[in-house]
Amino acid sequence: MQIADNCVVAIHYTLTDDSGATLDSSADGDPLSYIHGTNGLIPGLESDLHGKQAGDEFQATVQPEEGYGVSDPSLVREVPLEALAQIENLSDGMQLQSQDAEGRSIVLVVESIGSESATLNANHALAGVVLHFAVTVESVRKATAEELEHGHVH
């Protein structure tokens, strides 16, 4: 069957950036399963999967606007080191769990540490990145009523 809304779709994928470096891949594990048409995947990849069927292989290039968004400079902040005093071994590249104004959990990456403040970046690690996917469709089936109610694959 062809991929349409409310199908459970399983894919294997490898994600690379413009330089060809692998950013993520399902190759070493289970395929990624999601319910089509429920924002389970980034929009640019989901739209390319529409109408495909099991066994199809394809390449998809996804621009940041259809991927993890463009990088937002307002999400890069200088924070006084005093405010970070409770964090042990604060270092460049460290990922800090935090919450945004609406209480959703977010990840802040420590970009640099100065003598009095640190630069924290709340952008998604893949914001602003053009994404290149190599995708194989493993299986397609209708979601059950229970899966649709729960919003996830069983």
Ligand code: ZN
């Ligand atoms: Zn469930």
